[in-house]
Amino acid sequence: MSRTRLILSLLIPALAVAGPLPKPDRGGVPESRLYDYGVMGPPATPAIVAAAGAAVATPLPAGPFEADWESIRKHYRTPAWFEDAKFGIFMHWGVYAVPAHRNEWYEKYMYGAGLAWHTANFGAPDQFGYKDFIPMFRQEKFDAAQWAGLFRRSGARFVMPSAQHHDNFALWDSKVTPFNALRMGPKRDLIGELAAAVRKEGMKFGVSNHGVENFTFINPPQALDDRLKAAQADLYDPKWAAFYNVADRSPAAMTRFLSDWLARNLELIDQYQPDLLWFDNGVNLRVLDPLKLRVAAHYYNRARAWNKEVSIGSKFVAYAPSNDDTQQVGAIIDFEKIGARSPPDIRPGPWMVDDAIGSTWGYTSGMKVAGGGAIVGRLVDTVSKGGFYLLNLSPRADGVIPEEQQRTLQEVGAWLDNNGEAIYGTRPWKQFGEDSWRFTSKGDAVYAVGLPRDGSVVLRVLGPGAGRVQRVEQLGRDGVLPFRQAQEGLTVEGISIAAGGLPAALKVTF
Template identity: 55%
Template sequence: MRKTLLLLTALSFNLLYALGQDTPQHDKAYTGPLNKVIGEAGNDTGFDMAPETTPKVVAAAVSSIKTKMPVGPFQPNWESLKANYKVPEWYKGAKFGLCMHWGLYSVPAYHNEWYEKHMYTDGGIGAWHAQHFGEQDKFGYKDFIPMFSAEKFDPEAWADLIQKSGARFFMPACQHHDGFALWDSQVTPFNAKQMGPKRDLIGELCKAVRKRGLKFGFTNHQIENFQFINPPQAMLDKMKAEQADLFDPKWASFYNVADRSDEACRKFLVGWFERNVELIDKYQPDMLWFDNGVDQRYLDPLKLMVAAYYYNSARKWGKEVSLNTKKAAFAPSGVNTATIGSVLDFEGKTPPGIRTGTWDVDTEIGSTWGYTSDMRVSNASAIVGRLIDIVSKNGTMMLNLSPKADGTIPQEQQQTLLGVGKWLAVNGDAVYDTHNWITFAEGGQDAPKIYFTVKGDALYAIILGKWPGESVTITSLAQDKAPEGKVTSVTMLGSKEKLKFTQEVAGLKINLPVAAPCDIAYTLKITGLKMNPATTTASGSPMN
């Protein structure tokens, strides 16, 4: 079985690159027409963070992997993924989940989660580091490990908060660009069980979150670790001469700076595969998310092996699971509207218009992804507004949390989450298990901003912003614009009042309750009109 899979991988690989190619080959910029309204795009050739390596090295890594592949229908090629993959039913209707950036960078809590990259520089953040912790050859990034204590970490309290937020899934970062693993690993010694907290942070969270009936996965950024640190030459020379920090033999494979040969990269890529296998086997994730580093086509043979291993394992578990990737990482055609075997993720930016299929947006709760001491945190109103916009366009929002190094979630972030959960407790029927209508919103400026979602035969109109007063008019439901049928009832979620309405040339005019049932946004449920059917697809890609 394994020989067959490797052969299929090699054949797929050879279709992309000539044998013996030994120079880095980044994807060429896609030059065809793109539908920007739905966020159609290809891989970003200027920002991919994939290891600067060659197809030849990737092929060597694939051929040296000794892991036995699980038996199942998935083989490591695009044709097999396309034939066998389906978006999990649970994810289609989830609509709101949480992710998390927590790691060694939470200790200095300065600038952002890329602290490791920026601390090895002259001036700027490098100078700040030297001033506060010492020169880099005396106090390197590795020296934050004992300070990442997580002494106040309470997974049960975290899981309670996650549940109260209204999130349906939780996906913490299991390792960021620094490669420090937050789980009990036998593949890498640089992990939270053997160092720092001396705890299996991922395992404890997994158990607590699933105990509350929520889905659990994780985000994995480690592929970007191989060339993440790029110090100035003088700093490199000094450390090399001293055999210090980046060049300390005990830490060489943690930093991946002292040796960036083809052989070192081959070992790194094999290690990346083995870490994923360990995570899959150990925690049976409901979703596995990868950052930009897996985007480039020359990595296809390796990531296809991870996909086949994951999906065949999930068949054995009897679970619906999915990968979650960016841009054209799992779109061999070069455009994300033809994604195969993965849910598409947009980082921070929501498509301007409706995008059918299944997709999500990962977005920050504050001004940085990882905790920083001066980070600004968005309030519940801002997060709910973002959620409504994403869901009205048919997407799912994945909101990022930023815990402190001691294992606490800052009070300001907790307040925001509880505010979102309070709003969802009243209005969740207009969010969960919904899909887009024929238009995602109307109004704004001088008129109330109203967003739309659909569930079954019900149209939900979510009024964002301040309470509009005695009445509101929905222009999209004017006599000459409304879908087939006749409005038979209008209610407001959270209110028991029967609402009077009239359908006029100007729109559907609705008399609102005397008192608002909640704050932030207010949802009207309208029945009687013919609604468009669900716009999800088995592949997750947009409808043709």
């Protein structure tokens, strides 16, 4: 008997082979209305996690990092490039763009609340399941060089596609899973092609892996489950069982799933040398710490050999063993969307916010797309509070980034061409803003970014108490602006107003 099977047979209580799974143990993490602790992650036990780790024989690469929190804390440093880059591109890029309906969780909904719509448009799941969208995900118009050039012109310094979403389909050339883009669908290594093109344009490249949530993602109603099981179709087709992870949810299956998750991450690290490896909420579970630590130690030791500064990105307390999200260890915390979940004020330490350009994360027909003015406003607000803005795009199934998304990127890039000095390499000032204006700082300058009224503004916080102002300039223009510093604040006049609702950026030098 193998070591893995022995651990399972001795220590793991029986779980149902299929059907609803128990919610995972919160591991002492307090309830939060803002964060998913990991309810979509697999409800593993310590024994299952131990067996999953033991099943992956890959040795830890040589280096100072061990797979424990103290070692990671001692040796990890936030990459300098991340501190200065401030703006990056994220992508929800996957099979769900084929139906282009509802959102990127189409797979989950088609076996539940969206069953009637799916059946009316594609057929019942026993005739046309989610797997049948894979051959339609052709990416025949995907041009990595064109995408990379667009991203560079947008002003982004970092690009991170979703290498795998909750649907368990890998967009890279994988030896770990057969369900990958080189063997199916596009028949191309999408991640490899994009990584090479992005780096050729001088940008950093990362990958996101949302795959740990696949094990609990699909939960069909009983009648559909019974029908598919009786027919051995789709979710219960033995050839696709390891893709869907519905037919078998036993302890042994969960162990195999977590071993596969670990192996896929090690493969992504070794094949593509990502500058950032990002995880979604499913890895927040404390019980998964041994696997997360193994990924971190492997990644950071590899990066030492590559002579690269890299980091993991994750949410809430995934890499905060104290269960305090302000005490991250070996990772950069990510917040989902500008608003209730993102920091309302300056937050110490490195952080980022991922934010959608449109009304859905993945491409959907008729999705609404924000314009350049709105995106620049979110970028400036994030940077003023010490964060990094990660703008999500939604490519189509044919490999095209829709024109309205490209137009927004071009508008953002044009603004950054003139005003990037107020963004790149800056740090928060003593307060992030005043009214609708936002502040950043660099050296002896404070940058004020906002929409002036009638070409002028009074910034109360920049009165004499802030220090003596020497000059005021508007980025993107030659010369200095007339100003007056008095008790009521700093009055600046002669500000040019940009078209399209884009803000002005003032450089105030002390």
